[in-house]
Amino acid sequence: MSILGSLRIFVSSAVFSFRAQFGWLYPPMWLTMKLIMSLSQMAFFVFVGQFLVTTGNASTNIIAYIAIGNAVQALSWNTVFSVINITSHDKWDGTLPLLLATPAHRLPLFIGRAMMHVFDGMVSVAISFAYAVFLFGVNLGNADILALIAVVFLTALTMSGFGLLIGGFAFYFRNPLVFANIFTFILLIFCGVNFPVQSLPQPLQLISYIFPLTYGVDAARQAIAGATLSAIAPLLSQMVVVGFISIILGYSFFRSFEHIARKTGNIEAV
Known part of the structure; x- marks a missing residue:
């Protein structure tokens, strides 16, 4: 297939997959969720942090630490939850056979x-x-804004790769939405959003670094502190590698599922 043909498929898949969510999610509801969910999550954890400050169990720096972590983590609702949810709707809405039948x-x-x-x-x-x-x-007075924008873009891109990984794996189950809920909240625990990764037990720290968000949250905090793009390049490089591996694994799951579905003739129930 030509490059232009592949690009056309890529763009069409991107546009129609995004538009499909508005079959059940009306634009006003989408905007309301975007405004309220980010605020409610951030406010909850920030107020917990403020309580720790007032009781003398944490310094005032924890407020910014938590707010920045939750600001970056907000993209996981789109790049993980929504991407996995595509798999759910492929099964529920009957579009999965059409997807597998396309040339x-x-x-x-x-x-x-x-x-x-x-x-x-x-x-x-x-x-x-x-x-x-x-x-x-x-x-944000000391922030390197260009570096921060680059961090957010690469984090969103690599986390979408992670969403494709879990979405590809979720093809094998009747209700992929379960995985969307599980992994969205796992990220809050393992990725240094509200507390340093180093606070986790040593074995769990190793798990943290299989998630691109861990690198993205760390890089965002450094960029806001004034670190340049070149200074955080090693973190971003590691994140891109993890994201690339996620996409490859997710695609492998997808092709394997397609093979099994064609072999058994039982697509939605696989």
């Missing part, structure tokens, strides 16, 4: 499903940072 090349078709959610996730992060600055006093 389109599978790789751009598979990767394209997540791409609009990359930019949607970046919008979520921008809204969350507005809350962090104007409501919770996070200071």
Whole structure:
């Protein structure tokens, strides 16, 4: 297949996968969720942090630490939850047989499903940072804004790869939405969103680094502290590698599922 043909499949898959969610999620509801979910999650953890400060169990720096972590983590609702949810709707809405019947090349078709959610996730992060600055006093005066934008984009991109990995694995189950819920909240525990990864038991720290978000949250905090893009490049490189591996594994799951589904003739129940 030509490059232009693959690009057309990629763009079509990206656009239609994103538009499909508005079959059940109306734009006003989508906007309301985007505004409220980021604020409610951030406020909950920030207020927990403020309680720790008032009781003398934490320094005041923890407020900014938590707010920044939750601002970056906000993109996981788009890049993980929503991307996995595509698999659910393929099964529930009866579009999965059509997807498997198309002669389109599978790789751009598979990767394209997540791409609009990359930019949607970046919008979520921008809204969350507005809350962090104007409501919770996070200071961006020393931030390298270009480095921060690069961090957010790469984090959204690699987390979409992680979403494709879990979404590809979830093809094998009747209700993929279960995995969307599980992994969205696992990220809050393992990725240094509200407390340092080093606070976890040693074996769990190793698990933290299989998630691209761990590198993204760390890099975002460094960029806000004034680190340049070159200074955080090693972190970003590790994150890109993890994201690339996630996409390859997710695509492998997808092709394996397709093979099994064709062999058994039992697509939705596989």
